[in-house]
Amino acid sequence: MASTPKSTPVSPERKQNKSTTLDTSHPIEVRKQIRSHGLLPPNVESHALQAQRCLKQLASKTTSIEKYIYLSNLRNANSHLFYRLLLDNFSTLTPILYTPVVGEACLKWSEIYQRPEGLYVSWHDRGNIANVLRNWPKPKVEITVVTDGSRILGLGDLGVNGMGIPIGKLNLYTGCAGIRPENTLPLCLDLGTNNEAYLKDPLYLGARMKKVTDAEEKEFLDELMVALNTVWPGIVVQFEDFKNPFPALERYQHKYSCFNDDIQGTGAVILAGIINALKATGKPVKDQRAVFIGAGSAGVGVAKQIVEFFVKEGLTEDEARRCFWFVDTKGLITNDRGDKLAPHKIYFSRDDNNGQQFRDLEQVVDYVKPTMLLGLSTIRGAFNKTVLEKMAQLNDQPIIFPLSNPSSNAECSFEEAVKYTDGKAIFASGSPWLPFLYKNKILQPSQGNNVYVFPGIGLGAILSKAVHISQEMIYASAVALSNATNATEINDGKLYPDMDRIRDVSVIVCREVIKEAQAQGLDRETSIRGMSDADLDAWIRSRMYDPYKETGVDEGVQGEKIRGSPVKKSLL
Ligand SMILES: NC(=O)C1=CN([C@@H]2O[C@H](COP(=O)(O)OP(=O)(O)OC[C@H]3O[C@@H](n4cnc5c(N)ncnc54)[C@H](O)[C@@H]3O)[C@@H](O)[C@H]2O)C=CC1
Numbered sequence: 001m002a003s004t005p006k007s008t009p010v011s012p013e014r015k016q017n018k019s020t021t022l023d024t025s026h027p028i029e030v031r032k033q034i035r036s037h038g039l040l041p042p043n044v045e046s047h048a049l050q051a052q053r054c055l056k057q058l059a060s061k062t063t064s065i066e067k068y069i070y071l072s073n074l075r076n077a078n079s080h081l082f083y084r085l086l087l088d089n090f091s092t093l094t095p096i097l098y099t100p101v102v103g104e105a106c107l108k109w110s111e112i113y114q115r116p117e118g119l120y121v122s123w124h125d126r127g128n129i130a131n132v133l134r135n136w137p138k139p140k141v142e143i144t145v146v147t148d149g150s151r152i153l154g155l156g157d158l159g160v161n162g163m164g165i166p167i168g169k170l171n172l173y174t175g176c177a178g179i180r181p182e183n184t185l186p187l188c189l190d191l192g193t194n195n196e197a198y199l200k201d202p203l204y205l206g207a208r209m210k211k212v213t214d215a216e217e218k219e220f221l222d223e224l225m226v227a228l229n230t231v232w233p234g235i236v237v238q239f240e241d242f243k244n245p246f247p248a249l250e251r252y253q254h255k256y257s258c259f260n261d262d263i264q265g266t267g268a269v270i271l272a273g274i275i276n277a278l279k280a281t282g283k284p285v286k287d288q289r290a291v292f293i294g295a296g297s298a299g300v301g302v303a304k305q306i307v308e309f310f311v312k313e314g315l316t317e318d319e320a321r322r323c324f325w326f327v328d329t330k331g332l333i334t335n336d337r338g339d340k341l342a343p344h345k346i347y348f349s350r351d352d353n354n355g356q357q358f359r360d361l362e363q364v365v366d367y368v369k370p371t372m373l374l375g376l377s378t379i380r381g382a383f384n385k386t387v388l389e390k391m392a393q394l395n396d397q398p399i400i401f402p403l404s405n406p407s408s409n410a411e412c413s414f415e416e417a418v419k420y421t422d423g424k425a426i427f428a429s430g431s432p433w434l435p436f437l438y439k440n441k442i443l444q445p446s447q448g449n450n451v452y453v454f455p456g457i458g459l460g461a462i463l464s465k466a467v468h469i470s471q472e473m474i475y476a477s478a479v480a481l482s483n484a485t486n487a488t489e490i491n492d493g494k495l496y497p498d499m500d501r502i503r504d505v506s507v508i509v510c511r512e513v514i515k516e517a518q519a520q521g522l523d524r525e526t527s528i529r530g531m532s533d534a535d536l537d538a539w540i541r542s543r544m545y546d547p548y549k550e551t552g553v554d555e556g557v558q559g560e561k562i563r564g565s566p567v568k569k570s571l572l
């Protein structure tokens with residue numbers, strides 16, 4: 001390999017301390033241009049060879065958490081290689097980067113922590129939040145996923161250990177929807193934690209303080225939203241894993257470009273699965289009786305989205321609402337149960353129980369005779385053998401959706417659902433399960449997880465420059481996802497597209513979100529109005545980050561220049 005002449009000045013990227021990637025696939029010309037020549041082993045490798053090495057290294061890790069750490073290190077060492085690997089191995093890598101393994105990573109965050117990968121903004125920063133945001137080293141941020149760690153998956157209050165969730169979700173924004181990695185901001189708010197074990201743990205990385213009050217959180221979030229939109233005007237904000245996210249969503253959804261993934265994203269994905277499940281059973285919506293265990297943000301968000309569908313199918317809103325029964329820690333939610341209901345539970349509270357109260361799910365199943373059972377309760381085993389057997393007695397094809405995450409919190413496993421319903425269940429779970437061999441047939445589980453829509457919703461909001469993310473845009477994402485499930489997948493008993501098609505699915509979701517924003521006049525990107533679906537899809541794809549088309553420079557003007565210049569065409 002020829003050496004770089006001594007007289008060559010230090011490259012602009014180095015001078016400006018811009019990060020460059022050392023990548024064994026870089027041709028010699030690129031290595032010279034970005035001054036990585038000599039810093040890499042001489043052989044110029046193909047992408048396939050690089051992937052082979054990575055997958056070999058990944059396979060050599062014996063525990064899930066080691067695999068998670070390996071992938072985090074790879075992402076930090078060579079982001080483009082990491083995303084190439086993800087794009088080619090969605091169904092293998094998503095369970096490590098996301099649920100279930102990200103749950104274990106969050107639980108152990110204080111132990112496995114190696115480097116900051118996002119921004120931490122804490123209670124003590126109030127009054128100064130914009131300045132803290134300005135410390136973020138990347139100039140452009142298009143989207144942030146923000147959590148306060150107070151309800152991480154079904155694992156409870158994990159405080160700043162929750163940072164794994166914004167990082168994982170944003171990896172998927174880039175992988176699934178092609179938002180450039182350097183334009184994403186994982187954001188963890190340290191508003192204290194009520195996790196006593198963490199507060200006592202010397203390795204815990206957050207403030208040693210109890211969670212602030214709701215009123216204090218409101219004040220803090222108000223400042224945060226202004227600050228985010230001041231530092232990065234128009235930024236898309238995804239709220240994630242807040243213990244009580246309803247007030248913030250109500251306050252900000254008509255003011256900023258934001259949405260709540262647990263309420264709205266989950267609602268859209270599960271609606272898509274229910275639309276496909278109802279096509280399979282052929283039973284009309286008026287005959288549906290849905291029992292939910294778990295009446296939190298996800299449960300209520302999902303049910304409201306399904307109500308909207310039932311109304312579009314011809315029911316009145318009241319008829320639609322009455323198709324739902326909710327069970328929480330105190331049993332069936334009724335008006336006369338004797339406790340004060342949280343505001344978000346009131347809409348689905350029953351008034352037709354004739355004074356009867358039902359304390360557990362089995363009693364509720366006997367009473368309601370449901371066609372579908374959905375779990376967003378965080379309680380492993382809530383769909384026990386008895387409950388599942390009852391569902392199979394009541395229905396030829398019971399709809400069983402144990403949606404709590406991670407797998408350790410799922411209301412039942414796929415195997416349990418199949419065995420106790422004698423293979424009749426139409427099934428979707430929050431975290432993935434393996435296919436199961438039952439009576440000489442391999443049965444396929446579906447994964448009903450918001451990952452199927454949040455990337456497309458976020459990309460749609462960014463590309464259309466949406467002023468807000470409306471309920472109609474969320475609903476459009478659900479219909480798009482349901483339609484994106486192809487005939488082969490449906491024939492295989494799947495309710496959702498294969499995970500390995502997620503990039504194509506995200507384009508479809510994004511397109512429909514953009515079209516709805518346009519229909520409602522919420523878009524500010526005028527150049528794409530009136531485009532055909534095909535043209536819009538092509539336009540969306542042209543804006544998506546493709547790690548296979550990257551050169552050596554990760555960011556900044558030089559990166560843009562190289563990406564857009566003849567150098568790119570001649571070298572790659
Ligand atoms: N599949 C997916 O895409 C998603 C799944 N989820 C999962 O849903 C679960 C709940 O999330 P959120 O609603 O945001 O949490 P949340 O904390 O707002 O709600 C939990 C609900 O479960 C109820 N609950 C707890 N223990 C119970 C018990 N023993 N019996 C009956 N009800 C019980 C609570 O009363 C509460 O109503 C989590 O495990 C989360 O990971 C959340 C969002 C998306």
Ligand SMILES: CC(=O)C(=O)O
Binds near residue numbers: 152261
């Ligand atoms: C998937 C997700 O957002 C959750 O479990 O909270």
Ligand SMILES: [Mg+2]
Binds near residue numbers: 153240241261262
């Ligand atoms: Mg969540």
